[in-house]
Amino acid sequence: MAKFINFCVFLSLLTLAPLCFSMENNGGPLYPSFYDHSCPRLQEIVWSVVANAVAKEPRMAASLLRLHFHDCFVKGCDASVLLDSSGTIVSEKRSNPNRNSARGFEVIDAIKAAVEKECPGTVSCADILTLAARDSTLLAGGPNWVVPLGRRDSIDASLSGSNNNIPAPNNTFQTILTKFKLKGLDIVDLVALSGAHTIGDSRCTSFRQRLYNQSGNGQPDNTLNQAYAAQLRTRCPQSGGDQNLFVLDFVTPAKFDNNYYKNILAFKGLLNSDQVLLTQNAEAAKLVKLYADNIEIFFQHFANSMVKMGNITPKTGSSGEIRKICRRVNH
Incomplete structure (x- = not known):
């Protein structure tokens, strides 16, 4: 019952935010209703998994929010931060800002698994990460906002970008x-x-x-x-x-x-x-x-x-792919 009430609060907050906008980018628009027909329960699923994770460990809210930051500041909001090293890919998880500190990957894995079961091959890891960041903020008592959706996932990562582009604690x-x-x-x-x-x-x-x-x-x-x-x-x-x-x-x-x-x-x-x-x-x-x-x-x-940060050079249209597993590319 408590979980149901929490989700009802979440839905009621959504209705207070404007729903009729989109964010333009080079590949096309992002808009909140992107998955309304292809995966209508998406936001309910993301909320449920994030809420359970934060209930078990309150620190997870900050970890998921930080993952979104560290994703968007490298190659845009394309879930490159989630990729493990494999083949020609050198994971951004090895970078100075992420090594021994980036966390929450298992929560994103759990969300992706649940979403794939509901609507396979439909929702990007990049959009899941963006929604998880919003839900984490809301669960910690912060503000709500409507998330424009429609991002696709990168097929590569940038270790150098992660090392150089993310603001560091000792920067001026x-x-x-x-x-x-x-x-x-x-x-x-x-x-x-x-x-x-x-x-x-x-x-x-x-x-x-x-x-x-x-x-x-x-x-x-x-x-x-x-x-x-x-x-x-x-x-x-x-x-x-x-x-x-x-x-x-x-x-x-x-x-x-x-x-x-x-x-x-x-x-x-x-x-x-x-x-x-x-x-x-x-x-x-x-x-x-x-x-x-x-x-x-x-x-x-x-x-x-x-919202503005979430629109940093997303991949849309035919760019990138929809990963089946967030930790690796499909091919």
């Missing part, structure tokens, strides 16, 4: 903004989408440089609250403990809200890439303050930016 603000602009995203998208760090964890190795300077005298980054830095150092030593996990938002770590921005204003952004939103660009700093003050505007901007 300008480097991060450049990576966003190369994908057709702007500064509002950057600050809003960074709000995904309101849920999930990060490894010690991703922010250690903020705790210990190059000379090794143990002084923290001067844009990091010193009491917070001291707390972090207890489990993130100068050497060792690379995989130790820390919540990105220590106030409400499993809830999708705007405390992430409030933490940044208190100089308690965990990653350098979080804190630079306040310290290295005046326009970004204004957005941080806006989102910290107004969760409704943050939710609106985040939803809009997720």
Whole structure:
């Protein structure tokens, strides 16, 4: 009964969002009703599997959302991040941003298996990944949005693209903004989408440089609250403990809200890439303050930016393929 009620809430939220739009791209339009006739239960199936996974492990919501980011920033939203190494394919899972940290692949496998049983050879892994990201956000208490659909799957991957195109935790603000602009995203998208760090964890190795300077005298980054830095150092030593996990938002770590921005204003952004939103660009700093003050505007901007990101060079029409198994190409 609880699952039924949750799905009814999900459906009712969908009815509040506009259904009559499409996103244009070079291969044709993406539109929300793409599978209405070919796989009408698609969104119900995706929601059910994601809801079960997040109920078992709340962290999975952040993991699935992150997979979508790391997919779209490489070769567009084409599910290339899901491919294992085989033949001429070198998996993006081996890249620095993904190695030992990208997760949620088994959940996508489970969704794909269920969808294939319902409507074989119809729904792309890229669309499944996009829907899973939206559902993860919603299940964590975040905003809802209508997902334009109709993507197809890539038949190759790009290890170099994964290494070079995904913003890194220690990048400067300008480097991060450049990576966003190369994908057709702007500064509002950057600050809003960074709000995904309101849920999930990060490894010690991703922010250690903020705790210990190059000379090794143990002084923290001067844009990091010193009491917070001291707390972090207890489990993130100068050497060792690379995989130790820390919540990105220590106030409400499993809830999708705007405390992430409030933490940044208190100089308690965990990653350098979080804190630079306040310290290295005046326009970004204004957005941080806006989102910290107004969760409704943050939710609106985040939803809009997720739709925009989901439209980064998707494959449509006859491009790519519809993979039968998300981890490998069909041929």
